[in-house]
Amino acid sequence: MAEKRITVRATRFDPAKDKAPRLQSYDIPFADESMVVLDALNHIKAHVDGSLSYRWSCRMGICGSCGMMINGIPKLTCNAFLRDYWPRSITVEPLNNFPIVRDLVIDMEDFMHKLKSIKPWIIRKQEYPLGAGEHRQTMDQIDEFRQFSECINCMLCYAACPVYGLNNEFLGPAATALARRYDLDSRDQGIKERLPVLANSEGVWECSFVGECSVVCPKGVDPAKAIQQTKLDTTMRFVLPYGNREE
Amino acid sequence: MNHDGHAKNSRTAYTHLLWWFLFAQGGVIAAILVPIHVLVQGILGPLGIVRVVDRHYDTWIRIVGNPIVKLYLLVLIAVPFFHFAHRLRYLLVDLGVPAARSVPAQVIFYGGAVVITAVTIWVLLTTVPISFG
Amino acid sequence: MKALGGAEAADSTHPPPRVYKPEMPRGWWLRQRHYFLYIIREFTALPMALWLLWLLYEIQRASNGPKGYYPPSSPAFIVFSIIVLAFALYHTYTFLSLAGVIIHIKGVPSRLIVLSQFAAWLVASAVIAAVLIGFAR
Numbered sequence: 001m002a003e004k005r006i007t008v009r010a011t012r013f014d015p016a017k018d019k020a021p022r023l024q025s026y027d028i029p030f031a032d033e034s035m036v037v038l039d040a041l042n043h044i045k046a047h048v049d050g051s052l053s054y055r056w057s058c059r060m061g062i063c064g065s066c067g068m069m070i071n072g073i074p075k076l077t078c079n080a081f082l083r084d085y086w087p088r089s090i091t092v093e094p095l096n097n098f099p100i101v102r103d104l105v106i107d108m109e110d111f112m113h114k115l116k117s118i119k120p121w122i123i124r125k126q127e128y129p130l131g132a133g134e135h136r137q138t139m140d141q142i143d144e145f146r147q148f149s150e151c152i153n154c155m156l157c158y159a160a161c162p163v164y165g166l167n168n169e170f171l172g173p174a175a176t177a178l179a180r181r182y183d184l185d186s187r188d189q190g191i192k193e194r195l196p197v198l199a200n201s202e203g204v205w206e207c208s209f210v211g212e213c214s215v216v217c218p219k220g221v222d223p224a225k226a227i228q229q230t231k232l233d234t235t236m237r238f239v240l241p242y243g244n245r246e247e
Numbered sequence: 248m249n250h251d252g253h254a255k256n257s258r259t260a261y262t263h264l265l266w267w268f269l270f271a272q273g274g275v276i277a278a279i280l281v282p283i284h285v286l287v288q289g290i291l292g293p294l295g296i297v298r299v300v301d302r303h304y305d306t307w308i309r310i311v312g313n314p315i316v317k318l319y320l321l322v323l324i325a326v327p328f329f330h331f332a333h334r335l336r337y338l339l340v341d342l343g344v345p346a347a348r349s350v351p352a353q354v355i356f357y358g359g360a361v362v363i364t365a366v367t368i369w370v371l372l373t374t375v376p377i378s379f380g
Numbered sequence: 381m382k383a384l385g386g387a388e389a390a391d392s393t394h395p396p397p398r399v400y401k402p403e404m405p406r407g408w409w410l411r412q413r414h415y416f417l418y419i420i421r422e423f424t425a426l427p428m429a430l431w432l433l434w435l436l437y438e439i440q441r442a443s444n445g446p447k448g449y450y451p452p453s454s455p456a457f458i459v460f461s462i463i464v465l466a467f468a469l470y471h472t473y474t475f476l477s478l479a480g481v482i483i484h485i486k487g488v489p490s491r492l493i494v495l496s497q498f499a500a501w502l503v504a505s506a507v508i509a510a511v512l513i514g515f516a517r
Contacts, residue, residue, distance in 0.1 A: 277472075278472040281432070282505065283509055284435065289458070292512075293451070298517065299512050300515045306516055310511075327429075334424075338425070341419065341422065363436075367436060374442050
């Protein structure tokens with residue numbers, strides 16, 4: 001029986017030579033039912049063309065570095081099985097809405113900046129000394145934010161977001177979800193520091209609730225919900241009397 | 248990408264907050280009240296399937312003259328226009344008109360909703376005198 | 381679609397890294413069903429706005445007196461209303477469903493919140509229909 005094969009088209013862009021990205025087609029063996037798109041890229045790099053550039057690391061949906069557009073949908077390539085596409089061909093492109101550095105590699109500087117701007121760490125007005133013990137939390141208090149803490153910064157939600165695509169100044173889904181993760185944490189007291197970033201004119205108000213960010217998230221985070229709830233909470237802080245008070 | 252964007256913009260945008268709040272209110276009003284009006288006054292009444300108040304002058308002015316109905320009509324007509332203004336402004340952005348994000352565009356769209364509100368108040372106060380009949 | 385220089389400051393020894401900055405295609409919302417339905421959802425505002433403007437006009441015409449008042453019955457108006465009703469119902473369905481994502485009350489499942497919204501819609505519709513039909517002659 002003839003060996004099973006699959007066609008993978010990958011974006012190639014050499015900033016030194018190319019004016020614009022182009023697609024290059026590779027016909028590779030589909031040897032193993034458990035092969036994912038990342039395995040196909042690794043095969044191309046090892047056996048066909050060593051110059052193909054892409055980011056990857058853990059191969060198990062944790063590191064968040066191998067996100068790419070697969071047939072137009074943002075996905076982690078380590079989590080996209082060839083068997084779900086074969087015998088159709090697969091087109092692998094860099095994540096939408098980001099500048100392309102080389103081949104499948106995008107410039108993530110903008111996201112990194114936005115991530116930092118919402119201060120994704122626990123902010124205390126006054127740190128307790130270590131000897132005072134740990135900050136205790138009940139299971140209910142953890143459930144408040146747990147879903148949002150699953151974010152692995154893979155940027156698939158930014159690639160799926162037309163609002164970000166049309167306006168790169170928009171704070172975007174993952175950064176808002178992570179801001180909410182800390183705002184909802186009973187140990188955190190930093191909501192007033194994050195609020196100006198979340199609720200400024202390029203913040204949550206720009207979101208028109210397309211909802212695709214939550215659809216593509218590989219970790220089940222619901223950034224669309226985080227954004228809408230931030231809009232409502234911010235409005236309530238303003239509308240309700242004493243809404244601006246602490247805690 | 249302007250990485251100083253957040254520094255220059257680092258405060259709550261209260262106008263955006265207000266427009267979003269009115270957008271949400273108008274969305275609820277439109278969702279809950281509009282379909283039945285369209286069904287009854289726009290389809291069932293004109294087809295003659297049921298008798299509807301606006302089919303006869305007497306019944307129509309009697310109900311429009313009621314102050315509670317006037318207040319209701321103000322909410323029904325005016326508030327959704329803040330929802331429509333917001334959605335149509337962002338629809339233009341989505342369809343490739345970035346100028347719809349600008350302050351002049353905001354003035355035109357939300358100002359339009361304010362004008363519609365004023366016209367609605369004027370129509371409700373001037374067409375049929377308030378009566379408790 | 382154009383290629384841009386990445387860094388602003390060009391160093392003679394290290395030429396600025398060029399990045400390719402793709403632009404959103406105009407027809408992005410035609411490329412995926414979910415995006416298309418989103419645009420339809422946003423578009424519902426326009427037909428509903430037109431119909432409410434008609435209602436405002438209907439109220440205003442009451443000032444013409446009994447001789448000048450003709451309730452609309454043209455087929456065109458009925459067809460217009462049927463189209464508006466389809467968009468209005470789509471707005472109701474999407475808006476009330478999404479409100480369940482936004483409103484969060486401790487201990488109340490979001491499905492119950494959505495259900496109560498639709499119940500409120502049905503009750504309000506029944507009351508309005510009763511008034512519009514009940515006070516007719």
